[in-house]
Amino acid sequence: GQQVMQIPQYQHVQEGEDFTTYCNSSTTLSNIQWYKQRPGGHPVFLIQLVKSGEVKKQKRLTFQFGEAKKNSSLHITATQTTDVGTYFCAGRVSGNTGKLIFGQGTTLQVKP
Amino acid sequence: ETGVTQSPTHLIKTRGQQVTLRCSSQSGHNTVSWYQQALGQGPQFIFQYYREEENGRGNFPPRFSGLQFPNYSSELNVNALELDDSALYLCASSPTAETQYFGPGTRLLVL
Numbered sequence: 734g735q736q737v738m739q740i741p742q743y744q745h746v747q748e749g750e751d752f753t754t755y756c757n758s759s760t761t762l763s764n765i766q767w768y769k770q771r772p773g774g775h776p777v778f779l780i781q782l783v784k785s786g787e788v789k790k791q792k793r794l795t796f797q798f799g800e801a802k803k804n805s806s807l808h809i810t811a812t813q814t815t816d817v818g819t820y821f822c823a824g825r826v827s828g829n830t831g832k833l834i835f836g837q838g839t840t841l842q843v844k845p
Numbered sequence: 846e847t848g849v850t851q852s853p854t855h856l857i858k859t860r861g862q863q864v865t866l867r868c869s870s871q872s873g874h875n876t877v878s879w880y881q882q883a884l885g886q887g888p889q890f891i892f893q894y895y896r897e898e899e900n901g902r903g904n905f906p907p908r909f910s911g912l913q914f915p916n917y918s919s920e921l922n923v924n925a926l927e928l929d930d931s932a933l934y935l936c937a938s939s940p941t942a943e944t945q946y947f948g949p950g951t952r953l954l955v956l
Contacts, residue, residue, distance in 0.1 A: 775947040832901045835887030
């Protein structure tokens with residue numbers, strides 16, 4: 734079946750270091766979304782990417798969508814302790830407007 | 846604050862029982878999706894409703910069913926509960942095809 738894989742599963746960084754999480758889909762996606770979930774919380778929408786090769790920035794966060802629309806990445810520059818949480822990508826499959834497939838998430842820990 | 850509320854926050858049931866979880870969306874959010882999130886996993890798509898009609902379903906058996914009402918509220922019903930149904934159940938409502946707002950979730954424990 735359709736799968737979205739995310740790596741790494743966990744990442745521990747020192748405050749100020751950069752962080753990247755990668756997302757790969759087994760099928761072409763119509764768009765991809767990124768979410769952040771704090772411990773004990775619910776996923777919070779960060780961004781949606783739609784176009785092949787699209788790059789979007791939100792302050793220290795940079796999101797990319799691959800040319801083939803099968804992979805994506807989230808890069809955080811100079812991490813802060815407030816960045817702690819689990820980051821999920823979620824892909825929407827072409828032809829099925831409703832279904833959103835989430836990756837397993839990457840949990841980020843930031844040491845002050 | 847997303848404006849999406851869910852009830853109850855926590856629930857304990859036993860195997861074989863039935864459960865109804867509720868979600869209240871913001872006015873104007875015509876689309877609502879339900880997800881199951883097991884501990885340490887990403888949310889798994891159960892189904893989506895758009896203007897009270899099912900608009901996509903994930904790999905969940907028919908004992909998972911839903912309803913969406915004209916007042917932007919919705920329900921997730923699960924019959925014949927199994928131990929593996931223990932999870933956080935999230936609803937997410939959307940005003941557009943782009944943004945999705947999650948509620949705080951209902952944590953279900955099946956004993």
